[in-house]
Amino acid sequence: MDPILHLGPLAIATDRLIAVASIWLFVAVAGRVAARIDPRASRAGWWALAIGLLAARAGFVVQNFEAFRVAPSTILAVWQGGFSALAGIIVAALTLLVLLGRSRAGAIMLATLGGLSLVYLASLAWLAPEPRPLTPGLTVMQVDGTPVPIEGLRGRPFVVNLWATWCPPCRREMPMVVDVARSSAIPVLLVNQGESDVEVSDFLRRERLPADAVRLDPGSTFTQAAGSGAMPTTLFVDAQGLVRDVHVGEISRAALTDGIRKLERTRK
Template sequence: MAGIGAYLAAASVLAPRFGRGLYAWAAWTVVAALATARLGYVWENWPSFAPAPWRALAVWQGGFQPGAGLLGLAPVSAIYLRSLRSVAAGTAAAGGGLLVWRVISLLTAATLGQAAPDTLFEQLEGEPLAISDLRGRPAVVNIWATWCPPCRSEMPSLAQAAAAESAVAFVFVNQGESADRVRAYLAASKLSLAHVLLDRGMEVPRHYGTRGIPLTLFLRADGTLADMHTGAISDDALAAGIARLLKRPR
C-alpha cells in the first residue's frame, strides 16, 4: 500500500511537467495490474476457488500473481504513454514506488529467521508445551482469539488442514482467554484441535514483534520462522505456505 501511494504521489508531482495523462496512466495501471494479478492468482489456484468462486473478490486475504499483473500494464501504457519523455517519467514514478515497497518489505521481514520461543504454555489438553518443543518437523502456528471474527472465519480451514497434513505440526495459540472460554467456543463450533495453547500474557506476538490477529506463522523444522501471514488466511495461501515449508511443488 505504501509503495502504491508513493508511486501515485510521484506521478502526481511529475504530471504537470510531463503531461496530465501521466497521473491517469499511473492510476489505471494500479487498477489494471491488481485486477490481472488477482485473476492470474485465481486461475493458478482454481481448485481452491472452485467451491466458492466469490472468494476471488476477497483481495484482503492476499494472493496476486506478479507475472499476470504485468500483462495489465501493457494496454494502459499503450494508451497513455505516447512519447519517450512520458515513458521516462512513468519509469521514474514506478521506480520510486518500488523503492518504498522494497524498503518496507525488508523492514517488515526483520523477524524472519527468528527461533521459536522456549516459554512453556498451558495446553488445553495435555502437558504444558513450548513452541520450540516442536523442532524436528515444520509447524504452522496460528495466533487467535474467540472474540476475533477473522480468526473464527479461518478456523475451519485450519482445522481441516491440521487433520490432513501429518507432515506438519499445527499449534493454535489463544490470546488472553480462559480455558473454559476456549473449550466452550470449540465445542459450540464443533472443532477438534490438538495443541491449543493458552497464551494469557500474549507473549508469542511480543516474541516475534508482531501486532494484530489472526496471525499465521510458518516454522521450519529447526524452529526458525520461515514466513508469516497477517489476517485471515485463505485455503490457497495456507496450502502455498505448507508447500514451501515442505519444499514440494504445488
C-alpha cells in the same frame, strides 16, 4: 526495519504501507504530467493502476489455483493480501505503452512506474524477516488440560496460528485454518491466547469446531515470543525451530497453504 508497524493497538504491515505510498506517488505524478505535458496522462495513469492491480491479483490466484478452487469467493477478499507484484507491474507498463505510446508523457510515466517498482521490490527484500529462533521452553495445553511442550515438535516444521474468541478476524478465518490443518502434512496448531479452557470450550461448541487442533496458552507466552500483540498472527516455524515468516492479520487459504509449501521445502 520492522515488517510490522505498531500504532497503539493497531498493527499494520509495513510493505502494505509502502505499496499504498507508491500508488499515491504514481497517481500524483500522472496528475502533474497531465497538467503540464499531456492531458491524457491522468486517465492513462488511472487505467494502468486499475488494470495492473487486477493483473496482480489474477497472477496470485493462478499461482495458488488449488486454494482458490476450494473457496472461489475468497478471490474477492483482497484485504487479506495476495498480489503478484511482477505481473501487476508488467501489465501496468503495457497499459501505459498502449495509451500513451512513445510520447514524452509516456516516457515519464514509465520511468516513474519503473522507479517506484524498484523501490517497492527492494523494500520487500529489506523487510523480509531474518529467521529467528522460537523462544525455547514454550508449553501449551490441550483443551482438556494436558500439557504439550513445543519442544516435542523439534525436527519438524509446523505452523502456529494465534487467536482469541473476542477477535472477529480470528473467528472468520478459523474454520478455514481448521480445514487446512486436517489435511496438512505438517502440524498446524491453533493456539488460543490468554483465555480459559471453559471460554474456549464454550466457543468451540457454539461454532461446532473440533478441539483436536486447538491448544491453550493462558499466559499468552506465544504472543510475547511473536513480538506482536495483534491477532490473528500466524507463525511459520521450520524444522530447526526458526521462525521463517510471520503473517499478521487475517490469513487467506492461499497464503496459509503457500506458507506450508515453503516450510515443506526447507526440510528437503
